[in-house]
Amino acid sequence: MQLVKDMRRIIKNYNLLNHNTFGIEVFTDFFFAFTDIVELKAFLKNDLYEHLEKRVLGGGSNVLFIDNFHGAVIHPICNRIEVKKKDTETILIKADAGLNWDTFVEQCINNEWFGLENLSGIPGSVGASPIQNIGAYGVEVKDFIYKVEGVNLETHEIDYFYKDNCKFGYRTSIFKQELKDKYVITAVFFKLKRKENLQISYAMVQEELKKYPQQNAANLRKAILDIRAQKLPKIEEMPNAGSFFKNPVISEEKFQQLKISYQDLPSYPELDHKVKIPAGWLIEKCGLKGYQNGNTAVHDKQALVLINKGSATGADILRLADKIAEKVKTDFGIELEKEVNVFP
Ligand code: EPU
Numbered sequence: 001m002q003l004v005k006d007m008r009r010i011i012k013n014y015n016l017l018n019h020n021t022f023g024i025e026v027f028t029d030f031f032f033a034f035t036d037i038v039e040l041k042a043f044l045k046n047d048l049y050e051h052l053e054k055r056v057l058g059g060g061s062n063v064l065f066i067d068n069f070h071g072a073v074i075h076p077i078c079n080r081i082e083v084k085k086k087d088t089e090t091i092l093i094k095a096d097a098g099l100n101w102d103t104f105v106e107q108c109i110n111n112e113w114f115g116l117e118n119l120s121g122i123p124g125s126v127g128a129s130p131i132q133n134i135g136a137y138g139v140e141v142k143d144f145i146y147k148v149e150g151v152n153l154e155t156h157e158i159d160y161f162y163k164d165n166c167k168f169g170y171r172t173s174i175f176k177q178e179l180k181d182k183y184v185i186t187a188v189f190f191k192l193k194r195k196e197n198l199q200i201s202y203a204m205v206q207e208e209l210k211k212y213p214q215q216n217a218a219n220l221r222k223a224i225l226d227i228r229a230q231k232l233p234k235i236e237e238m239p240n241a242g243s244f245f246k247n248p249v250i251s252e253e254k255f256q257q258l259k260i261s262y263q264d265l266p267s268y269p270e271l272d273h274k275v276k277i278p279a280g281w282l283i284e285k286c287g288l289k290g291y292q293n294g295n296t297a298v299h300d301k302q303a304l305v306l307i308n309k310g311s312a313t314g315a316d317i318l319r320l321a322d323k324i325a326e327k328v329k330t331d332f333g334i335e336l337e338k339e340v341n342v343f344p
Helices: 037-045 101-110 203-209 217-231 252-261 279-285 314-332
Strands: 010-015 027-034 054-056 063-065 069-076 081-086 090-096 145-152 158-162 183-193 240-243 249-251 274-276 296-298 305-308 341-343
Touching: 027 037, 037 145, 037 183, 054 183, 063 314, 069 183, 101 217, 203 217, 249 252, 252 274, 279 314, 296 314, 305 314
Parallel strands: 027 069, 054 069, 063 341
Antiparallel strands: 010 027, 081 090, 090 183, 145 158, 145 183, 240 305, 249 274, 296 305
């Protein structure tokens, strides 16, 4: 699927089909792509568009479209990378919001700026990465974020959010909570390492990396891409939005109860006597891995991924998601929370 990148105009009645990895067709009344803050501010201040409801759309890889949008979609296509500061240990990089995330990760490794290797292969844009604090294989993007630059949709001012003010958590941040739809993230500042320090705590990653002659960042990236290719469906072949649900966090007590019936229940310890358990495992245990219904399906290699098999609508995917959540609730007494954002 070719996602539209190079477009600066304001377009009326715009089809968002190529702006979401679920491959769902909806229309927005206005679509505006900006290459820098000056363009963005000019758009926000323009009398013609000032009154409109506004939403930001990055790579569209974590969104489920369910209806047309009667407002303006703002799409960052700014794509500069700038070195702001460096010392012997670290380097501070400013990366524009419109950069493709994985291209950015690749460039960092090529430039010997280290830390983001485990986040290789994640679809989406740099600007979206802090919103849900993307994470994979023992690394979260918050581990390397220094600050986030954004333009306030009401005041049109540029504000900076230092890491400690971003309220980062598991697949969440201030931008998904109280500041939801209030800012256009325009750039992210990353503090990266100048020396390799591979994060290979996951057994699966260690195993895959053994296949390479050297344990270095470039090979770690390859290993991660290989692991992802084994489990996760290609967007071009099976449109999807990665994990559809978050892994639920339950009480230690509830976990111990479940463990009596399910000795093989995998778990990851959390703070405050809580335990995180994989939603993919729960869905598989419910017998829904590989389940198909019309134009929708649960991926047969990773049950956390829902697929548009053809011309599914957002409502079709939501129906499948509801069915899954209901079954997990009935069988395990656990509520699943969506990871993807429903739009509008
Ligand atoms: N599992 C099953 N059946 C399944 C899927 C998973 O039993 O169908 C079990 C696995 O055997 C394993 C456990 O669940 O014991 C965890 O599976 P996996 O390593 O595939 O990771 P996950 O918890 O399902 C999370 C992230 C992914 C990230 C991987 C790797 C969430 C919601 N998802 O998935 O992120 O790539 O870990 O670190 O936290 C995303 O956010 O879109 C995403 C793909």
